[in-house]
Amino acid sequence: MHSSSSNLLQALLTNPDFVAWANGGRPEDDVKWNNWAADDLEKLETIAIARELLESFQVANTNISNEHITNKVSQALNTAKRIESEQNLRRISPLRNLNFTVWNVAATLVTLLGLGLAIFGIYKNKHSETGLNSNVAKVEDADAFTKVINKDRAVKYVRLSDGSAIVLHKNSSISFPKQFTGPVREVFLTGDAFFEITKNPDQPFFVYANELVAKVHGTSFSIKAGQSESKVIVAVKTGKVSVFSKNDSKAEQYKKDKGLQAFLLTPNQQATFERSQFKLSRLALSSPILLNIPIENQDFTYSETPVKDIFSALEKAYGIHIQYNVETMSECSVTATLGDEPLENKLKWICTILEAEYAINDDQITIKGSPCK
Template identity: 85%
Template sequence: MHSSSSNLLQALLTNPDFIAWSNGDRPEDDVKWNKWAGDDLEKQETIAIAREVLESFQVAGPNMTDEHVTSKVSQALNTAKRIESEQNSRSISPFRRLNFTVWNVAATLVTLLGLALAIFGIYKNGHFKLDLKNNVSKIDDADTFTEVTNQDQAVKYVRLSDGSAIVLHKNSSIRFPKQFSGPVREVFLTGDAFFEITKNPEQPFFVYANELVAKVHGTSFSIKAGQSDSKVIVAVKTGKVSVFSKNDLKADQYKKDKALQALVLTPNQQATLERSQFKLSRLALSSPILLNIPIENQDFTFSETPVKDVFEALEKAYGIHIDFNRETLAQCSITATLGDEPLENKLKWICTILEAEYAVREDKITIKGNPCNNYSPEP
């Protein structure tokens, strides 16, 4: 299956809005999905396939048995296989250029769905909800959301529109809106990352990482959430973080209430979610180091520190290059405690001390300032 088609199919099959529309629950969304597909043959074909696979996986309700789940999985697999067979038998098809091979991806998806239902008894427990947001691929306008992946760097700096900073570990990705709007800020993590969140109690910040949801107002913490890991772990460096399972019966309440609730973590505390059981536990730590990256044990306290050393510390911690004129700023030094503020807040304070300016472009920060012969006192 062509990679873009596979991603598109997976996104549709895990999109709550699409599933509801496909099941006939939202006829008012006909215009929305027809407009989304437009004249794009790939999208039209993928919608048709996704609807047929979902139709074959209709469930009977909260009292369904494991045998019924198994039957539905088998039915969905047969549907996927038949679709592939029909496509292969077409002599002339406008979709032939899509290189669509449905079997592998569709079989994998419905098998995982079946296993999840059988193992966790979601339907039998009567609290399966399609409207709870989670960290699955979703169909969104590319102009609205951004996804950043760190494939080869030890750490990679990611800036959010509210000024929050994310230090993304190697082989990890983060998905987030280009601009935060509405009552909450939400991002979706796959892998490991360190967060420094801009304080805003009126607009809580949510991180969705596998089955775990972390809710914060403004603080710094690490999350370890590899796709194949059996656990999701959160370690708090500063501030407070509230964590809960997305399967929690009170998940919607935790989201809507602006106050921190659920399991609250304070500095040097760690929470672990056992993914197979949705079980959360809390542990006290001697230090908040979880990912073994520099920023976790850096307190950003400087005393008459040459500015080049300050910038080198920031480069190492955030995985971003800082370009400045070493000759011009050679005599400058910094005395300050910058703490857990996001990188841009640190830059603003440093540039205020140096009477300089900064600009952030992709993976580089440029500092422009005038010579100085002394340092500013600690604030």
């Protein structure tokens, strides 16, 4: 191809608007770029090559600055031009039979550059704090983080330091800090889970699931994010959830600005993220059932309900065991609407009504109370 095509490729790769669109962060710009290319074969080919090259950068997954990547891309393209010029001067080259063009060389160099950035990213992630562009559920600091894996149970209860509750599906894992000390709360999911997040507008909560990020202040929702799945799905039960791609050009803004919302979901709405295309779509639901686990369709509303029935429902919903004196509390009942509050908040309300006490030890809860009259 001509040098004009090479210049066009370089212009696209260093254009923030194009990069954001090509990475799936701006589906609203589809018309803009399709009209720009129109029936121009050179532009269409250049866009295709640029998108393919940008995919090679995704494996890097680091906090490398845009300026650094831009410089490296420019170096690769300039090297490709130089090689082509030298070949044209020599006219005869051992590589001639391979029909190398500036595009072959550029693609090779940039692909190798992507691998180099990936290696650099792995090294950098091991020596830096987990951030917006970190690998999901890959936490190197074992002292600061906890990782819980549910290998064989239908669901497993996970309690976070802020009281938030996670119901972890079978063959799934969740990584999280032992204490939330910074301006945000962040957890890293691999697989499927249901979340009940403690409300705290001053400390937004982020779930990283493959290439998708969910931002919440306090709500309940499900996420389906298997590593081998082509999609990441979020279904909201109560409250609001804002979702975006971690490659979105505004990703850092969404993280820093507590009030800034991305792709907003409300109760009984579902977002589907196409991982290969970096595209989000919204769907209205009749019910927010995504993982087919009991907690998704329970509203935890009770009217003079015997505690044995309440405790049984909580056991099924959270995958826990509740130990209590059945004979002593056989006459106890509860009238309350517990809603989407995390499990520990539900226990506080129940025990306040019953004038009882509770203790949590991993996934077993012990409740001690007096007889009800």
